[in-house]
Amino acid sequence: MSFEVRLGLQLGEAEVFAEFSSDARLTALVGPSGAGKTSVLNAIAGLLHPREGRVVAAGQVLFDSAQRIDLAPEARRAGYVFQDGRLFPHMSVRANLAYGERLAPASERWITRDEVAGLLDIGDLLDRRTANLSGGEVRRVAIARALLAAPRFLLLDEPTASLDAARAEALLGLIERIRDAMDVPILLVSHSRAEVERLAGQVVEMA
Amino acid sequence: MSGVLSAAEWAVIGLSLKVSLVAVLASLPLAYALAWLIARRRFPGRMLLDAAVHLPLVLPPVVTGWLLLLAFGRNGPIGHWLQQAFGVSLVFTWLGAALAAAVMALPLMVRAMRLSIEAVDRKLVEAARTLGASPLRAFATITLPLSLPGIAAGAMLGFARSLGEFGATITFAANIEGQTRTLPLAIYTGLQVPGSEGAVARLAIMAIVLSLGALMVSEWLVRRSGGSRAHVL
Numbered sequence: 001m002s003f004e005v006r007l008g009l010q011l012g013e014a015e016v017f018a019e020f021s022s023d024a025r026l027t028a029l030v031g032p033s034g035a036g037k038t039s040v041l042n043a044i045a046g047l048l049h050p051r052e053g054r055v056v057a058a059g060q061v062l063f064d065s066a067q068r069i070d071l072a073p074e075a076r077r078a079g080y081v082f083q084d085g086r087l088f089p090h091m092s093v094r095a096n097l098a099y100g101e102r103l104a105p106a107s108e109r110w111i112t113r114d115e116v117a118g119l120l121d122i123g124d125l126l127d128r129r130t131a132n133l134s135g136g137e138v139r140r141v142a143i144a145r146a147l148l149a150a151p152r153f154l155l156l157d158e159p160t161a162s163l164d165a166a167r168a169e170a171l172l173g174l175i176e177r178i179r180d181a182m183d184v185p186i187l188l189v190s191h192s193r194a195e196v197e198r199l200a201g202q203v204v205e206m207a
Numbered sequence: 208m209s210g211v212l213s214a215a216e217w218a219v220i221g222l223s224l225k226v227s228l229v230a231v232l233a234s235l236p237l238a239y240a241l242a243w244l245i246a247r248r249r250f251p252g253r254m255l256l257d258a259a260v261h262l263p264l265v266l267p268p269v270v271t272g273w274l275l276l277l278a279f280g281r282n283g284p285i286g287h288w289l290q291q292a293f294g295v296s297l298v299f300t301w302l303g304a305a306l307a308a309a310v311m312a313l314p315l316m317v318r319a320m321r322l323s324i325e326a327v328d329r330k331l332v333e334a335a336r337t338l339g340a341s342p343l344r345a346f347a348t349i350t351l352p353l354s355l356p357g358i359a360a361g362a363m364l365g366f367a368r369s370l371g372e373f374g375a376t377i378t379f380a381a382n383i384e385g386q387t388r389t390l391p392l393a394i395y396t397g398l399q400v401p402g403s404e405g406a407v408a409r410l411a412i413m414a415i416v417l418s419l420g421a422l423m424v425s426e427w428l429v430r431r432s433g434g435s436r437a438h439v440l
Contacts, residue, residue: 010209045337046336046337047333047336047337050403064309072336072341073333073336073337074336074338074339074340074341077336078268078337079337080334080337082330082334084330086330086331086333086334088331088334088348088349089331089336090353091352099335099338099348100338103338103339103340103344104339140267145338146337146338147339149338149339165438
């Protein structure tokens with residue numbers, strides 16, 4: 001099972017419910033703005049705490065209110081690519097990449113820095129300051145940083161949003177390659193029908 | 208240069224620098240911890256803690272000095288304990304002057320540090336956590352380095368404030384030459400003695416120079432750490 005999610009989240013006045021399970025290599029989470037898609041990703045990553053429910057990713061129970069399981073974010077090993085990149089502004093690209101890599105157990109790494117640099121074409125960016133990167137470059141570095149942390153599963157939040165058509169196309173090709181080559185389930189939030197049809201083995205609609 | 212000021216006047220300046228430096232360095236960790244608590248934690252009594260930290264800013268310094276006397280005096284609970292446990296007495300000593308200066312400088316230090324901690328995007332800390340960092344590591348690698356400008360600015364502000372501290376010091380530590388007679392106290396003493404207008408003027412000029420210097424160093428530190436953020440690691 002790639003993902004098994006059943007959760008109820010209280011976000012201020014609003015409540016978000018999500019329930020799905022998927023065996024697909026890539027599962028897409030779609031729905032209108034404000035449906036709580038990003039909140040679901042945050043809950044799976046351990047950044048939000050559901051009132052109740054159960055979250056299993058890549059075979060590991062991350063949260064189970066009945067069994068009182070609630071792993072800390074650092075123990076969940078999510079490869080979370082945030083919509084806004086969230087690169088560390090006081091570090092070079094190289095230091096950003098090394099951040100999670102250093103913390104991951106060596107035996108669990110499944111991709112090397114050279115492989116990531118080749119896959120994402122970021123070899124030339126390593127010594128740059130994050131402030132000087134373009135939107136597409138930030139996205140690629142953020143994905144590389146997540147992959148190097150040896151995640152057990154990936155959470156991609158609108159990875160192609162605000163990229164031009166050519167950049168978006170390149171990134172989709174890359175996600176396809178990660179999906180087909182790596183043994184990590186991916187949960188993708190997207191607004192684009194075409195993107196979802198092309199990538200996803202299973203689609204989850206949120207109302 | 209030694210011809211400009213007398214040996215006694217140099218001693219006053221040396222004592223002032225020592226008192227202010229110790230006051231700031233000793234209270235820095237506490238100030239940062241308080242700033243972090245107020246900026247990042249929501250707990251019952253947070254407003255009260257915030258108010259208590261700021262109290263020395265608005266209280267008459269004499270009252271602060273008197274409260275210190277009650278707590279740290281020979282018969283005060285903390286003073287008594289310090290005397291029993293370590294044989295240390297703070298009243299009428301330069302350490303007491305440093306304590307008074309630290310308490311008076313604390314609100315300014317906490318304010319500057321708190322603002323810079325609040326300016327650190329929590330989302331970066333979340334990102335660090337998902338990458339495998341414990342809360343402590345995320346703090347040490349993200350929040351702390353990104354709030355360095357505030358730490359530097361707070362320290363220099365606190366230093367400048369300590370140099371000028373008068374009311375709490377004279378109340379708690381008294382005005383003892385060589386022990387607690389810092390720059391402002393020496394100027395005050397000079398004003399009481401006919402014929403020491405020259406000494407007062409010289410010390411006043413030194414006070415202006417030192418305070419201006421502290422402010423300029425603070426500004427420079429902020430600019431430097433702001434401009435070189437990307438090179439830190």
